[in-house]
Amino acid sequence: MNTMTIPAEESRESSARLKRELKIADAKKRAMALMLIAPLAIFLFLIFVVPIGALLTRAIENPEVANALPHTGAALAKWDRKAPPSDEAYAALAQDLTAISDGESMGALARRLNTEIPGYRSLVAKTARAMPLTGDDGKALPAAQIKAKILEIDERWNDPAYWQAIAKNAGRYSPFYMLASLDHKQDGFGNIVHAEPDQSIYLNVFGRTFVIGVGVTLFALLLGYPLAYWISTLPERRANLVMVLVLIPFWTSVLVRVAAWIVLLQSEGLVNTALLGSGLIGSPLALLFNRVGVYISMTHILLPFMILPLYSVMKSVPPTYQRAAVSLGSHPFAAFWRVYVPQTYPGIGAGVLLVFILAIGYYITPALLGGPNDQMVSYYIAYFTNVTINWGMACALGALLLAATLLLYVVYGRFTRANVSLG
């Protein structure tokens, strides 16, 4: 037995050693691979993930009130938000406003509170200008007297609504912008309620964005599929030539193509003149500054993103399967529909996903060719970023758009077996 076990143990030992060595070699390889991709990973992380993440946090940041009115926020923490607040809250407000009355945090505070109640901006500015509140002898006043003086400056300070606005924004983070992007808001007690109907925009805008995205994707598929199929059946040289015709508009600036569509579609443009001249219509069609113009130009601009993935998949589908189906007695259309089309599903999937994701982020084309009810989410993101400098709102809308896109991508991945990726 003993003589038998020694070699066995020896072999066990050697195999363990071998495993260890293998593991080390493997780890070395993996470390090597990691080191090779490290520059790209670090680059992407610093240039892409960190800035976008930092911007997205602005969607829930709410520092203005917390920075400017720390004492007031603390004094209101235990308030029931119904009766007018205590005298101490008035004293804290006077103390806070005195501290900020000459700095820029006052402007930020006034701007933020004005989004809660119109007119709050001038109320804050007016009250801050009257600071500091001191007695005739220059000494600090008791709280009750400060309250009387503040009410003397403006009696709106007697209305709990103005205090509720401070109390609910006392925290550094708030769902305010995210809720506003979904046409909701918090009432004075912190409950989530619908925004007034005449202030509701964004649910509509999100709905419209997806309708336009789906429409453009469908049109691009209907136009792109036959073209890609035709190109894939051509001999190489002619296929390359047609491909160049697809790619030249693809490489042309989007702005140039949009401007060209304006020239073509306007009421005295080429399309309308031709239709009028041929007697098909009696008066010019409205093709510009409405949904029709947006669909036409967006489909045109996004068509290459549908054709290219379709073509690359179709080229790899051998024509023999379809021929075999026909030779076994299938109708040519049935052979195409049941044998050929399923083999192009990966191409359809990639093209649809690519066109749809690009379409829902479109900004410049609807802005130039659409009317006020054709603007998509990106238009409002640009508006809040550049025009009103309300970055909280811009980031909240952007975060929702990103979330919707990622969600669609995941759902799509679940539903399709084919391993389709954007690459």
Next chain:
Amino acid sequence: MKKFALCSMAAALACVSAASGAAEITVVNFGGANGDAQKVAFNQPFEQSTKNKVTAVEYNGEQAKVKAMVEAKHVNWDVVEVESGDLGRGCDEGLYEKLDWSKIGKKSDLVPESPQTCGVGFFVWSTALAYNGDKLKTAPAGWADFWDTKKFPGKRGMRKGARYNLEFALMADGVAPKDVYKVLGTKAGADRAFKKLDELKPSIQWWEAGAQPPQFLVAGDVVMSTAYNGRIDAARKEGKNLKVVWNGSIYDLDYWAIPKGSPNKDVAQQFIAYSVSQKPQEVYAKNIAYGPVNKAAISALDTKTKADMPNSPENAKNAVLQDMAFWTDHGDELEQRFTAWASK
């Protein structure tokens, strides 16, 4: 140590020379035809009479730039042209210096809207009804005619935004110009303005850039449009027969302001004082159709120039001053409501 002393001596010398009058100031404006008129009327004569050097810089009204300078405490703009809304906010937020009026002049020499805590209004501009004299046989008289699509069939150009349009709608609905902001400040008044806009909605073609209304009018896309009076005047100088209806127009001022921490505050105030004095104001008004703020300059203008001024007694008779306090308080709410209304 020696080096340091030399440096500080050089700095001291620079200070002395600045104080003795050969300073260089940077004046920031919106450029274009307006910038050219300012150069002829203000910058060049000021340089000649005071030996200070004036460098003109253009911007697009971005208050973010001023804010960045003031916060970094590295201010190299000395005088900035700002719109009325930005002046009020900038003053509240501490972006602009409070002015020393003893160095600028008598407030009573200027129109009442001009003197402010942080700024001096230096010209008056207007948003008014404009039409193409070649295409309309009868001239529209005011906003009621603008809304009357039976009498004047065709599209109307309007700025895509709540500002101006709500005021014009109320005037078309019979509100007297002086009561417009009082009515608009109430919920019922805002409802009334939007209801009136509903009537015209199918005939409206929206514009966003000030250059668009004259283009629309000349091309015949619209029969009437709201427009900035300076743009209409520029098109007239190119020979187009565009006309302005001053009845019910809304006027406003652009202001000079000094960013907080400007090293040349004294010379900057001197420049501002010079630009609102009588002579430069007259020269300016002759170069561009914007109204002077100096009362003596207004009365000294000839009748032909006066006919194009937003604030000549004749044109200002039925005009409204844009209420900036109203718009800073209610702007967010009304613009959002307008966006919701426009996209329905």
